[in-house]
Amino acid sequence: MNDPTQAAADLPHEDFRCGAVALVGRPNVGKSTLLNALIGFRLSIVSPRPQTTRHRILGIATSEAGQVMYVDTPGLHRGAKRAMNRSLNRAARTAMAEVDLAVQLIEAGRWTDEDEALYAALVEQNVPRLLAINKVDLAKDKGALLPFVADLAARHLFEDIHYVSALKQKGLKELERAILQRLPVRPPVFGEDEITDRSERFLAAEMVREQLMLRLDQELPYATTVEIEQFKDRDDGVTEIHAVIWVERDGQKAIVIGQGGAQLKAIGSAARRHMERLFERKVFLKLWVKVREGWVDDEAMLKKLGYTD
Template identity: 50%
Template sequence: MHENFRCGYAAVLGRPNVGKSTLMNHILGQKVSITSRKPQTTRHRILGIYTDDDAQILFVDTPGIHKNEARSINRYMNRAASSSMVDVDVVIFVIDGTQWTEDDELVLEKLQKTNCKTILFVNKVDKIQDKNQLLPHLAKITERFDFDAVFPGSALRGDNLEPLVKQIKEWLPKGDLFFPEDYVTDRSQRFMAAELIREKLMRSLGEEIPYSSTVEIEQFKTDEKGILHINGLILVERAGQKAIIIGKQGQRLKQIGQDARIDMEELFGSKVFLQLWVKVKDGWADDERALRSLGYDEN
């Protein structure tokens, strides 16, 4: 590590489903935040750690900021995202091409309170049908907020991410590593296991049920043969949701378990024996105490 080594925090903000987690995962070269096509897949603030010879960037992936705060879990997600803007060196505001919604507007309002370097990352530009719309759209946004840099690109395809990382590194303060260089997140394996199960739920089910479900890891231990035994409990709010997740003759739950196990074995580097159960816990998503007991805190 040389004397000009830099280390600091970069918060990734935006409304739900603009590609924040995909952006961070692609830069890290590893899945740290779960992804799906459904909004509000990310519920927790997650640290992704990028280290090279010149710098360590601590990316803070955040839940999508949204206006609808109908339930306690929505309020929790907005608090987690907003608090991530405090004490960071760079904020990356991710938007989806030329789309603009009231939730984007809400993020822009929150940016007015920051006093750090700000980047506008225009994601999914490869999907914009009429490229002539892009410059006028960006002109409108940059008239309203003086971003320090603007990067159009694609998180999924990796387009224009190298210049983005280079710019972030230049703005970080000089300093030593915060985490060992082989770390990619500060989250525990137990937490990551729960998130991978939830990702498969999000990807395999319809619109409503993923938002009414969460995952709790009841057992996480390695036996004498090095096999990791994981017991996951999927909590839902109603009996009908339980039946849908289990599926006909248990087939859907089995598939969710198989898909999650494959990802776990890759992430943890060991053979995994995964068992899943589904339990009804009425109203968990609107109960502050239940949320805290399930790990929904501000960290």
């Protein structure tokens, strides 16, 4: 029989807040690092390259005061000529239209045309917005930030402005409080132990792609994507995963495989270790590299690969 006292204790506080918050910004400004820091979990893949995030990633942070559903979005791409870039822009714009609040992330001391275009998109969607100035730890002349921010505030309307370092996790508590107080009072959507609505299958593909972004040179990572063909839990407690790395040309396939298969083995080993930490069980990972010319411009292929949310 259920304990009514315990059941009452499990209910959220009467002023418990819950809402969705989009983390938006131009490519490579630190949105995924910020998401991981805010939820206290390495969910969204991170690399030094722009355009690492290709999907909307939901990260859930639950506390006694509320539940914040952070949405990590792809950076907006100006002059998007390829189907992939148009898909990323649609994902980012859709996220803006579906949230209670947006946090625009910029680099300390930099406001570019891309930042301006993103701000205009937020205004068009009429979404409440905060400004988070990231990488303040890297700013050589912190005194120069004051006139920079004053100029921004004079020309743009933000409800609040915060200085943060997502990498060093500085200024995040103040940002979290500012976010929570602007969310509606309502019960949680997810259980307190849930951190995302994405499947393990999706996360496995992302972890392989992260290694491609980290280990391949120049433009090659952008010509690759990952498809999970098999994901099953075996009777021996091991999760067996078969994944295909798609490239656009035969020459790219040879580079991904590497001499004697060394590159592909390194990619697979690193991805498998990340999966085992995340899934908390043994993983057997098998990778193949296949060529699909023009997959980046193939709408049907992009849909199959999950790029049309």
